[in-house]
Amino acid sequence: xxxxxIARLRREAGMTQEKLASAVGISTQAVxxxxxxxxxxxxxxxxxxxxxxxxxxxxxxxxxxxxxGRIDPSALPQEAYRAVIGCLGRAFHFDDRTPxxxxxxxxxxxxxxxxxQSMFCRANYGTVYAACDMAFVRTKTEKESVPLLDDSGAVGxxxxxxxxxxxxxxxxxLSGPDAVTARSAAGKCGISEEKxxxxxxxxxxxxxxxxxxxxxGDDEPLTLYMSNARERSALIFMIFExxxxxxxxxxxxxxxxx
Numbered sequence: 571x572x573x574x575x576i577a578r579l580r581r582e583a584g585m586t587q588e589k590l591a592s593a594v595g596i597s598t599q600a601v602x603x604x605x606x607x608x609x610x611x612x613x614x615x616x617x618x619x620x621x622x623x624x625x626x627x628x629x630x631x632x633x634x635x636x637x638x639g640r641i642d643p644s645a646l647p648q649e650a651y652r653a654v655i656g657c658l659g660r661a662f663h664f665d666d667r668t669p670x671x672x673x674x675x676x677x678x679x680x681x682x683x684x685x686x687q688s689m690f691c692r693a694n695y696g697t698v699y700a701a702c703d704m705a706f707v708r709t710k711t712e713k714e715s716v717p718l719l720d721d722s723g724a725v726g727x728x729x730x731x732x733x734x735x736x737x738x739x740x741x742x743x744l745s746g747p748d749a750v751t752a753r754s755a756a757g758k759c760g761i762s763e764e765k766x767x768x769x770x771x772x773x774x775x776x777x778x779x780x781x782x783x784x785x786x787g788d789d790e791p792l793t794l795y796m797s798n799a800r801e802r803s804a805l806i807f808m809i810f811e812x813x814x815x816x817x818x819x820x821x822x823x824x825x826x827x828x
Contacts, residue, residue, distance in 0.1 A: 575632045577605040577670065579623040581652040582645050586674045593622050605670060652677070654705035658688050658698060662825040676700070679824040687815075688825040704811060730772055731809065735761050739769040740778070744803055749782075749794045770795045778802060 659673030690698040693712035738759040752767035
């Protein structure tokens with residue numbers, strides 16, 4: 571149905587009902603009625619609506635979607651983020667708002683205040699969390715999660731990331747080079763070759779790098795470190811994102827169930 575497609579395309583575009591209404595030149599109530607299936611948009615508005623989402627009128631009717639059914643990878647983060655927000659909207663019963671309107675309100679407030687957050691957290695069920703630019707779901711219960719505090723692998727990895735030399739080398743590696751040596755890392759990071767070698771060795775030990783010996787014709791082969799870090803960098807950034815939020819934590823919630 572076109573009502574469902576308008577709602578889906580708007581969410582994929584990261585737009586609120588208010589923003590779409592303003593762009594088209596109608597009221598927010600009109601958009602809400604379209605998406606609820608109460609009314610249909612006038613046919614003369616369809617090209618304008620489609621243009622807001624960067625699709626054709628045929629796609630607005632869902633014809634391409636029916637043939638494909640897949641999510642464009644470039645839209646996946648926003649789609650997944652909105653799915654989490656949508657679940658929270660259905661869980662938080664704000665006044666007489668529909669779940670869709672509640673989700674719009676949550677997303678709008680999170681965007682306005684980077685310190686604001688929405689959260690479901692119950693010891694026996696797991697966690698659903700959303701902030702202005704991140705969202706995640708954990709299905710493990712509190713009892714199942716407690717052993718993580720004594721997980722030697724987790725503690726060791728966090729300890730490694732606390733080392734400033736490790737972070738300097740990791741920043742250099744993520745800046746572009748496909749392979750580095752202890753000498754090149756030392757020069758770029760402003761640390762001694764010995765410290766660079768130690769940092770590269772620790773990163774290799776945790777699988778972030780692959781060590782290779784390359785014959786150059788000299789007496790000793792050259793030790794190269796090939797980066798595996800990019801495939802793990804997203805998870806590393808998540809660790810630091812959560813640490814940053816915890817360091818500046820404020821009990822400022824737009825919706826909390828605990």
